[in-house]
Amino acid sequence: MAAEKQYNVGIIGYGLSAKVFHIPFIQLTSSLKLHSLVQRTPKPGNSAPEDYPDLKHYTAAEDVIADPDVDVVVLCTPPNTHYPLTRSALLNNKHVLVEKPFVPTSKEADELTALARQQNRVLCVYQNRRWDSDFLTVQHLLKEDKLGRIVEFETHFDRLRLTAPAKGSTWKAGLKMDEAGGVLYDLGSHLIDQVYVLFGMPDWVTGRLVHQREGRIVTGDGSEEQEPDSITAILSYKDKGLLVFVRAGVACVETRQMRFWVRGTKGSYHKSGLDPQEDHLRGGGSATDKGFGKEPEDRFGRLCVVGEDGKVEDQVCPTVEPETYLKFYDLFAKAVASGKEEDVPVPASQAAQVLRIIEAVRQSGKTGSEVAP
Structure with missing residues (x-):
């Protein structure tokens, strides 16, 4: 029996969202592997490199997006950054999971939905509730x-x-x-x-x-x-x-x-x-x-x-x-593996309607x- 494929995950942002809602669940999802973290300004008591010394670490989002070893990018940044970062990640052939709120406008959501389809990549929004x-x-x-x-x-x-x-x-x-x-x-x-x-x-x-x-x-x-x-x-x-x-x-x-x-x-x-x-x-x-x-x-x-x-x-x-929220990550991991929009637990197209x-x-x-x- 073939071993389950693992997908490397890079997280951009190291605040509450990353620490509480994403990192723990990625670590509990067998087909996902936490690979790298982006924290712009690590400091004593709040340092991704200190907390996870075995991972790769960056201080700029562009670096993890350009990393050829990263398969999935998770955006845990303020929503006014979501559109340019999601667009860049998709253009670099990454699957993307974006914290809510997705983007400021439905027009931007439509554009990113179309781009994900064009790039044949999964684009999901973290509506965990x-x-x-x-x-x-x-x-x-x-x-x-x-x-x-x-x-x-x-x-x-x-x-x-x-x-x-x-x-x-x-x-x-x-x-x-x-x-x-x-x-x-x-x-x-x-x-x-x-x-x-x-x-x-x-x-x-x-x-x-x-x-x-x-x-x-x-x-x-x-x-x-x-x-x-x-x-x-x-x-x-x-x-x-x-x-x-x-x-x-x-x-x-x-x-x-x-x-x-x-x-x-x-x-x-x-x-x-x-x-x-x-x-x-x-x-x-x-x-x-x-x-x-x-x-x-x-x-x-x-x-x-x-x-x-x-x-x-x-x-x-x-x-x-x-x-539990573990079910969300289970479904998201399966969508990454299949590459099919219909498998995405919260598709960007639905976020556009919201x-x-x-x-x-x-x-x-x-x-x-x-x-x-």
Whole structure:
């Protein structure tokens, strides 16, 4: 039996994304081999060469992209760098995995999708929250028709963060929306991506961009230069009779923050709290730890269904067994091996559609009108 082919992976960027979400999972994926790291300015206590002395190390992205031994490039850099770096990597015949948000515009996403096809290379976007166990639970409920025809779907990423992060403390605190920065592209890309997976493209979008910390709505009168910290969007699906509410806010005082509220003709599902994988990983845990990704019973959602007697029954809805973010990397590795776009877990073409919805939210927020994406 032939040995499994291994593909050398070079990671550009050595921040939280690389350390927590990519390096550990690459090391657990048998057909991928961590080969090289790019860190622009290593320093004591934060040094890729010190942490991984057996790997190749670069201080410039162009060097790893030009390395003929590198098969796959993973971009863990700010989103305003994604387009030129992805384009360069594809032109150098690399497969590419790009952190979300993908690129600032759907036009750029379309161009990169076409280039990947031209170069016969895999181009994938890291929308890892497709593998959150609560989202998989929602998918399961819809697939099993537990809720009937869905009439309203709410998805939230709310927090209590009344103090803004200091400018320049992270890239997220410095980029404008035109650079794929801010809450709409950061948290919004997760929420809208999940909606897209479930329901596809909406017919209309209504969006409001809000400064909850300052108590004002961001509109098209010039104040859009000051980035919002919160968003609310309504996605309308005409033929489904469905309204989807997408919300991310910083002034939500709750002991259990809302995550999903799904209402259908046969039942409803209510879920609070976030998938535990990120907190586990940030806390130094590993995907190999016992119970990784499993929610405790006190965080299970509630399911209300119409019983045989016509009365509504309220019951605990156990979260499904987690596939975990390791499943994403397993699928990505298989796509690299096959070279087929249809095997890519999150194709760039889908990320382009999500960006069209995000752009419609922005346009609606500026004009106050309903926008077709």
